[in-house]
């Protein structure tokens with residue numbers, strides 16, 4: 381990996397550059413790529429706990445790991461692989477969907493794993509977009525085109541990540557709350573949940589309480605997930621839960637919440653059964669709540 385690439389991984393691990401890429405995701409991606417022979421040495425950051433290295437395997441136990449993470453790469457492919465990660469990062473940042481799609485396809489053809497492309501280029505790039513927006517260097521149109529570029533790659537990666545022969549282990553209804561149109565984080569959770577064997581009903585974005593209620597009646601899910609990315613839309617969690625209670629449906633399923641500004645503390649105050657900061661832990665939380673894992 382180039383110096384720039386490693387700097388990004390190190391920064392993400394130390395949460396210097398961003399607080400949005402969870403450490404465990406970075407560690408899992410690095411671990412997995414090491415295991416399959418992509419990097420010539422193992423990265424053991426100080427913050428690592430023995431459990432972190434096992435996270436990915438625990439979460440995706442039922443999925444063919446070789447396909448998910450990528451096969452062993454030959455030395456000749458190494459530099460092109462590094463370039464692909466760098467270029468994917470840059471073109472996503474610039475919102476150029478065509479090269480993002482082409483690079484994603486090329487990466488896969490070279491045997492790079494979909495999760496490597498996701499966690500080492502696409503997500504860090506979107507994190508940088510958020511940082512640039514905060515510092516006033518990017519405006520909404522730039523954010524939008526970057527998100528579209530990432531979604532172009534996600535269309536290709538989604539079926540590969542979700543691929544599993546497992547029977548559904550539970551039903552999950554997911555939606556972004558009313559007033560909020562952020563759906564990348566939610567969709568990532570959906571992909572991981574489907575990959576882990578859940579039947580997923582995606583209600584989309586800007587979902588009002590009555591649509592959540594209709595969906596609960598229609599699909600009888602084991603778990604309902606609500607996503608919010610704005611501090612101004614987070615209060616919809618409470619309103620939705622109250623509406624669900626009023627409709628007499630609260631005891632039928634577990635309710636979990638998430639999204640960039642959401643915390644465990646906030647989830648507790650709105651009466652949710654759980655909160656998870658990222659897609660991996662959403663799968664683990666869901667399995668825990670349903671008694672599938674301890």
Ligand code: B12
Nearest residue numbers: 510560561562563564565605607610611638639640658659
């Ligand atoms: C892309 C983006 C957009 C795109 C969204 C495109 C799309 N299709 O999603 C567009 C351009 C449309 C947009 C619009 C706006 N945005 Co915006 N956006 C972002 C940005 C850059 C990235 C968000 C993202 O997708 N991240 C990638 C994913 C992977 O993030 P993630 O948090 O890691 O996701 C994980 C967890 O959250 C969790 N999770 C997510 N959902 C759920 C659900 C459950 C149940 C669980 C358990 C877990 C879970 O799992 C996910 C996967 O690991 C963020 C900045 C940031 N760093 O978050 C701003 C950001 C969220 N946006 C922001 C703002 C202000 C806006 C606008 C109001 C701007 C404007 N002035 O118009 C509008 C609001 C539009 C609306 N009504 O919703 C602010 C919010 C500030 C705040 N505190 O409220 C942010 C934080 C930028 C900033 N730093 O100021 N945005």
